[in-house]
Amino acid sequence: MNRFSYLRASDVGEVVSALKDAPAAKIIAGGTNLVDLMKYNVERPERLIDITHVEALQEIIEGENGSLRIGALVSNSALAYDARVTERFPLLSSALLAGATPQLRNAATVGGNINQRTRCYYFYDAGTPCNKREPGTGCPAKTGLNRIHAILGQSEACIATHPSDMCVAMAALEAVVHVTGPDGERDIPFADYHRLPGDTPQKDNTLLDGEVVTGITLPASSTQFSANYTYLKLRDRLSYAFALVSVAVALEKEGDTVKRARIALGGVAHKPWRRAEAEALFEGKAADSGLFARVADALIDGARGYEHNAFKIRMAREAIIRALEQASAGTPQSNIDKHIV
Amino acid sequence: MAPPAKATSAPFHAQTVSLTLNGENKTLQVEPWTTLLDLLRHDLRLTGTKKGCDHGQCGACTVLIDGERMNSCLQLAIMQDGKAITTVEGLAGEGEDLHPMQAAFISHDAFQCGYCTPGQICSAVALVNEGRAKSRDDIREMMSGNICRCGAYPNIVDAIEEVLAEQQSGSRHLEAAE
Structure with missing residues (x-):
């Protein structure tokens, strides 16, 4: 690990001014990703700004009609087991518990989860080129070990995926990210927070220099998805592995017809993958297997694989169909019994 | 010697941390880049907690921080100010040989x-x-x-x-x- 200075911030204003003072500083909270990256010399901050003592970011606050505003420092465990989340937003709870381990979930925060970096092997290995780590050096993943890489939305510069489970559920639930920077506060719809790599893969998201994530709101409208949802995660072992493909489904049903559908994929792109036109195929139609297949095809249309991950295209299609069946039947995937029904 | 901090009061050198370790109050000088795991094993000679992968993947370094299990290899010691840490050496209760x-x-x-x-x-x-x-x-x-x-x-x-x-x-x- 490189040598760095340490600053403990006591409120959001202090965080913003500390970022202004030292642009090469990094914010630290749970540390589960940043400390790991520092040990690999992928991150070499000149200063760490410890935000864990900022009281205002620790709480889950009740909004109108069941919405919740989650402070950036709420741990993944606290969020997953919060009774309001398990009741109103069970999809989020399920996705959180599909990720990492109890030890990591106790330390990891909501703000850190959305800002975590890719797990691309080449990004982590400072001895190899990587356009995300060092723009312009190239992307060895395209012709190298690419089992865990993207099949949708990738670019010539980068085929990395976003590793989060939580964010896939947040995308389907249409959460809103709250940030504060030198010019004040702003809200970012979840779909606009993460970005596709294009020719600037070094930027994972649309956070501007000097801004800090303060919280995330789960909207009241998404409480309507609490009966028909699932988070289906397919991976190389049954627990504690990143997704090869994951599917978050949130349906609002009226009898046999689907009024509203939200579907997001994890493990396949640089951001949680949604397509409004695939979701629109559902609206007002009876939920049946033919429709599920058409939705799956629309969601992954144009997918492109590489030497070691082309299998993910078929896997994604089947996983989407299976997840839609689970959500429609009101039988979400269990995180304990890993049999897929 | 580490260079001095540039702007606000953010020193490169060791800072004072007060914490409770296995029920005992400790006040320690800690460098910002020291992990809790290295503090326990190297500085405090509590070698019960093990270093396996040192990347949060194996769990050998698991300790309890304010009662919650965490990977001590991914925690910076300087951030443990005011926390209560329990390691395997401190699990057994009063009058117990073993937990x-x-x-x-x-x-x-x-x-x-x-x-x-x-x-x-x-x-x-x-x-x-x-x-x-x-x-x-x-x-x-x-x-x-x-x-x-x-x-x-x-x-x-x-x-x-x-x-x-x-x-x-x-x-x-x-x-x-x-």
Whole structure:
């Protein structure tokens, strides 16, 4: 690990001014990703700004009609087991518990989860080129070990995926990210927070220099998805592995017809993958297997694989169909019994 | 010598941290880049907590921080100011030789080489205190953060199941190790 200075911030204003003072500083909270990256010399901050003592970011606050505003420092465990989340937003709870381990979930925060970096092997290995780590050096993943890489939305510069489970559920639930920077506060719809790599893969998201994530709101409208949802995660072992493909489904049903559908994929792109036109195929139609297949095809249309991950295209299609069946039947995937029904 | 801090008061050098370690108050000088794991093993010579992968993947370094299990290899020591840390050395209660979980690991032969065992035991104590595990499948899923390369998993689950059952039947009172 490189040598760095340490600053403990006591409120959001202090965080913003500390970022202004030292642009090469990094914010630290749970540390589960940043400390790991520092040990690999992928991150070499000149200063760490410890935000864990900022009281205002620790709480889950009740909004109108069941919405919740989650402070950036709420741990993944606290969020997953919060009774309001398990009741109103069970999809989020399920996705959180599909990720990492109890030890990591106790330390990891909501703000850190959305800002975590890719797990691309080449990004982590400072001895190899990587356009995300060092723009312009190239992307060895395209012709190298690419089992865990993207099949949708990738670019010539980068085929990395976003590793989060939580964010896939947040995308389907249409959460809103709250940030504060030198010019004040702003809200970012979840779909606009993460970005596709294009020719600037070094930027994972649309956070501007000097801004800090303060919280995330789960909207009241998404409480309507609490009966028909699932988070289906397919991976190389049954627990504690990143997704090869994951599917978050949130349906609002009226009898046999689907009024509203939200579907997001994890493990396949640089951001949680949604397509409004695939979701629109559902609206007002009876939920049946033919429709599920058409939705799956629309969601992954144009997918492109590489030497070691082309299998993910078929896997994604089947996983989407299976997840839609689970959500429609009101039988979400269990995180304990890993049999897929 | 590290260069001086440039702007606001953010020194490169060691800072004072006060914490409770296995029930004892400690005031320590800690460099910002020291992990809690290295503080425990190198500076305080508490070598029960093990360094396995040093990247949060194996669980050998698991300790309890304010009662919650975490990977000490990914925690910076300087951020533990005001926290209560419990390591495997501090699990046994007043007048106990062993914590009930340690005794159960011995009676079920829940290890071979023993390297992962302190982390397994700290993690298992937290699992019981969390009160969420009801079945063997729950225990297996909720112990997924602790890898045992000898493959002692069936006996580890047996040991935890026994302590869990004893706690549920009330025959033994388990307290959170503070």
